[in-house]
Amino acid sequence: MNDQATTGDPVSRRLSRRFQVSLVWEGALVGLVGGGVVTLYRLALSGAERLLRSLTGDLAGSLLGMLGWFTLLGVLYAVVSALLRWEPATSGSGIPQVDAEVLGRLDAPWARVIPAKFVEGTLLALSGLSLGREGPSVQLGGMSGKAVSRALRRRRGEERLLVTCGAAAGMSAAFHAPLTGVLFALEEIHKEFTAPLIISVMCSAVASDFLVSQVIGVEPVLSLAFITNLPHVDYLFVVALGLVCGLLGALHNRGMFVTQRLYALIPERLGALRLVVPFALAGVVAFSWPELMCGGDAIVDVLQASAFPSLAALLALLLGKYAFTAVCFGSGAPGGTLFPLVVLGGLVGGAFSVVAMRLGLPPLFCPNFVALGVAGLFAGVVRAPVTAVVLVFELTGSLDALLSVTIVSILAYVVSSLTGVDAFYEHLLSGLLGSTRPTGAAEAVEGEKDLGSVRVGAGSRLEGMRVKDVPWPDGVRVLIVERAGQRLVPTGDTVLLASDELLFIAASGTLGDASLKLSLMGEQRVRE
Numbered sequence: 001m002n003d004q005a006t007t008g009d010p011v012s013r014r015l016s017r018r019f020q021v022s023l024v025w026e027g028a029l030v031g032l033v034g035g036g037v038v039t040l041y042r043l044a045l046s047g048a049e050r051l052l053r054s055l056t057g058d059l060a061g062s063l064l065g066m067l068g069w070f071t072l073l074g075v076l077y078a079v080v081s082a083l084l085r086w087e088p089a090t091s092g093s094g095i096p097q098v099d100a101e102v103l104g105r106l107d108a109p110w111a112r113v114i115p116a117k118f119v120e121g122t123l124l125a126l127s128g129l130s131l132g133r134e135g136p137s138v139q140l141g142g143m144s145g146k147a148v149s150r151a152l153r154r155r156r157g158e159e160r161l162l163v164t165c166g167a168a169a170g171m172s173a174a175f176h177a178p179l180t181g182v183l184f185a186l187e188e189i190h191k192e193f194t195a196p197l198i199i200s201v202m203c204s205a206v207a208s209d210f211l212v213s214q215v216i217g218v219e220p221v222l223s224l225a226f227i228t229n230l231p232h233v234d235y236l237f238v239v240a241l242g243l244v245c246g247l248l249g250a251l252h253n254r255g256m257f258v259t260q261r262l263y264a265l266i267p268e269r270l271g272a273l274r275l276v277v278p279f280a281l282a283g284v285v286a287f288s289w290p291e292l293m294c295g296g297d298a299i300v301d302v303l304q305a306s307a308f309p310s311l312a313a314l315l316a317l318l319l320g321k322y323a324f325t326a327v328c329f330g331s332g333a334p335g336g337t338l339f340p341l342v343v344l345g346g347l348v349g350g351a352f353s354v355v356a357m358r359l360g361l362p363p364l365f366c367p368n369f370v371a372l373g374v375a376g377l378f379a380g381v382v383r384a385p386v387t388a389v390v391l392v393f394e395l396t397g398s399l400d401a402l403l404s405v406t407i408v409s410i411l412a413y414v415v416s417s418l419t420g421v422d423a424f425y426e427h428l429l430s431g432l433l434g435s436t437r438p439t440g441a442a443e444a445v446e447g448e449k450d451l452g453s454v455r456v457g458a459g460s461r462l463e464g465m466r467v468k469d470v471p472w473p474d475g476v477r478v479l480i481v482e483r484a485g486q487r488l489v490p491t492g493d494t495v496l497l498a499s500d501e502l503l504f505i506a507a508s509g510t511l512g513d514a515s516l517k518l519s520l521m522g523e524q525r526v527r528e
Helices: 010-059 063-086 095-103 110-126 136-153 158-173 177-189 196-215 232-264 270-287 297-303 311-330 338-358 361-380 384-396 399-418 424-433 511-522
Strands: 449-454 477-485 484-486 501-507
Touching: 010 063, 010 110, 010 158, 010 196, 010 270, 010 511, 063 110, 063 270, 063 399, 095 136, 095 158, 095 177, 095 424, 110 136, 136 158, 136 177, 136 232, 158 177, 158 196, 177 196, 177 384, 177 399, 232 311, 232 338, 232 361, 232 399, 232 424, 270 311, 297 338, 311 338, 338 361, 338 511, 361 384, 361 399, 384 399, 449 511, 501 511
Parallel strands: none
Antiparallel strands: 449 501, 477 484, 477 501
């Protein structure tokens, strides 16, 4: 297939339909491969965490035993550091790396990333660092999609689609939530909605979820309770929680970014020492506050206990878990933050419900606010409110929560955006790509003008072109290029990249025609 598939002759249309059908089975194949890798990864992490809690439980109280554990942590640190030097693309959660792959800005070696990330994640779980499995699962899935693409000898344009399919498969397998995998891949990774892409991503997520179900079971990785829908008189509490989650989401991101900058003060030649801090802290936490270890399953058990924790206990867990997660993630350790983020959201919702009970909320609805806190903090941190709604729907299995979860997610998204703090993964992607903020404002333009915007699709005519080489419609001028959450003032030599959002001005009365022409140039294509 080539670019002629977009023309109107019958042969081209037939080829185009054949291509769309091929994406279905290719997406399913990626789902099986990526789901298989992530299933094994989940089993390895579960075994490592069980071994961790068994060993630290037996060694607690024995000075010699605890010294032995710190010695083992030193060995694990050395192995993880060596793997990171061998393949640097495995550092951090892995989601920004997948974003960069889809944008065409990174070409990571999948044959090195998959084994390195797998082993690193397993060893970090055994060490007890407060990191999640979801980010690494997305990267493992994305690299599985890349492996399938290379095996099928697909070109770069289609490879990006299969990487997106792999990301959906990884997210689906990690959370046991296929719809969440689909929405996350489209809303956060690819940022485009086209029929062939949606269908292939859905096939990938469903195939992955089916495989996980056969091996691990059908229970979700985290089951949230939603008792019944709230009376409308209590929706003031829902609104208040949305506002709180928006502010806390921005604060969460700010703290994570500050922690990363503090670690960056360590000279590059001593970069391996950054991991010393979280490994040493993990050893202390293992014997002093074991609930904070790993992703946060122990905290989930606390939230689901019949006796609901006190406000002081919830706030202590919230602050402790956040601080430990920030120290671990900021170091560049190869683990994610999504599961810890879900746990933090549950703690926010639980603490809020305890306060709300003192203001008249019936105690019956406390579990509802745990689920609402998950959606609100997710939307406030990641800025993906649709994914947040779908995630809570799949974790609760109840549509009763739809209205309240939607209100909380939208409010959290809006409030967090208004604070001016970057969205979490967009900031990480910006750091990975080395983007910079504009240093000045765009020049004013004489005359009456209208504003418009267009997105550069992957494989489109605009992708890879310099601004001065684009055949802009008459009277059109580009003011801002928004890239990975950053705003750039373009010059004639600025190269347009996939997923760039172009803010332009057009002469009054010509905006509709200009928008149509630019949309056609920016429309996503896949070149075989």
